[in-house]
Amino acid sequence: MESIPCDIVILPSNELEQKLITASGTLSAQSPLFTLDGVSFYPHASLYMTQLKLGDLDKVKELLSEIASRTSVLNLTASRFDQTMGFLDTEYELTEQLDGLQQAVIDAINPIRDGMREKDKARMLEATGIARANFEKYGYKPVGELFRPHTTITRFADEGTIDIALLPDPAHFSGQFTRIGLFEMGDNGTCTREIASYDIV
Numbered sequence: 050m051e052s053i054p055c056d057i058v059i060l061p062s063n064e065l066e067q068k069l070i071t072a073s074g075t076l077s078a079q080s081p082l083f084t085l086d087g088v089s090f091y092p093h094a095s096l097y098m099t100q101l102k103l104g105d106l107d108k109v110k111e112l113l114s115e116i117a118s119r120t121s122v123l124n125l126t127a128s129r130f131d132q133t134m135g136f137l138d139t140e141y142e143l144t145e146q147l148d149g150l151q152q153a154v155i156d157a158i159n160p161i162r163d164g165m166r167e168k169d170k171a172r173m174l175e176a177t178g179i180a181r182a183n184f185e186k187y188g189y190k191p192v193g194e195l196f197r198p199h200t201t202i203t204r205f206a207d208e209g210t211i212d213i214a215l216l217p218d219p220a221h222f223s224g225q226f227t228r229i230g231l232f233e234m235g236d237n238g239t240c241t242r243e244i245a246s247y248d249i250v
Contacts, residue, residue: 052102052163054234057113057154058093059123059147060246061200065224066092069139072216073202079211081203082135082237091240094125094141094200094226096151098169098189098234099162109231110245112157116150117229117247123147127222131199135208136238138199139222151196154229159187166234204237 061069069092073085083090101109125141132138141147165173165188173184183192191197200222205211229247232240 050102050104052100054166055099055101055109055244056093056095056232056234056238056240057097057099057158058095058230058232058240059150059226060228060230061092061094062225062227065222065226068217068222068224069200069202072222075215076137076203076211079203079205079209081205083203083235083239085202089241090235091230091232091243092200093230093232093240094198095191095238096154096229097158097187098166098238099158100164100166100188101158101161102163105161105163106231106244108161109158113154113229113231113245114247116153116157117249120150120229120249121146122249123150123226125198125223125226127219127224129219130213130216132210132213135205135210137202137204137211139202139219141198141200141223143196143198147198148196151192155187155189155192162188164188201238 070085077084085092127139128142129140180190183190231244233242235241
């Protein structure tokens with residue numbers, strides 16, 4: 050059965066989404082690989098990137114809906130920008146609530162994933178220690194102590210960087226995340242097609 054790369058994410062409030070879209074748009078003259086717009090490229094913070102069979106998506110939706118029904122809105126504090134391999138990320142402080150949410154999602158979805166994404170298969174070959182263990186157990190590296198919650202504003206070709214003075218202070222991107230989403234993934238870690246999303250309260 051056909052499977053697709055998916056990202057299970059938390060989605061920002063409308064206010065925070067617009068801040069991220071605006072920031073991404075202001076960098077469009079820098080020849081980024083994508084620009085957030087909320088239509089083709091969605092602002093998000095990833096919880097679990099994995100490979101899912103099309104025939105399992107209804108079960109995944111059911112599980113995520115149940116998780117969302119017992120999850121409270123997340124108020125996250127943006128602490129810094131990170132620029133690695135051309136990505137421009139806003140990093141968030143990891144809270145106990147967010148850590149628990151990621152683990153709940155992984156506990157629910159890991160048993161029904163279809164292996165791992167092709168890119169993660171390649172990364173696992175070079176991984177050691179906790180990273181290797183996470184790939185083997187979950188098919189995904191940033192779990193537990195390696196979880197680094199962030200939103201990606203854009204990515205530049207040739208691993209380029211920018212002067213972050215072009216951006217507001219990181220605290221500008223603090224705010225609420227109000228939905229859990231299931232998306233089909235594109236290149237560069239992007240969310241390109243919304244499959245489902247669920248409000249959290």
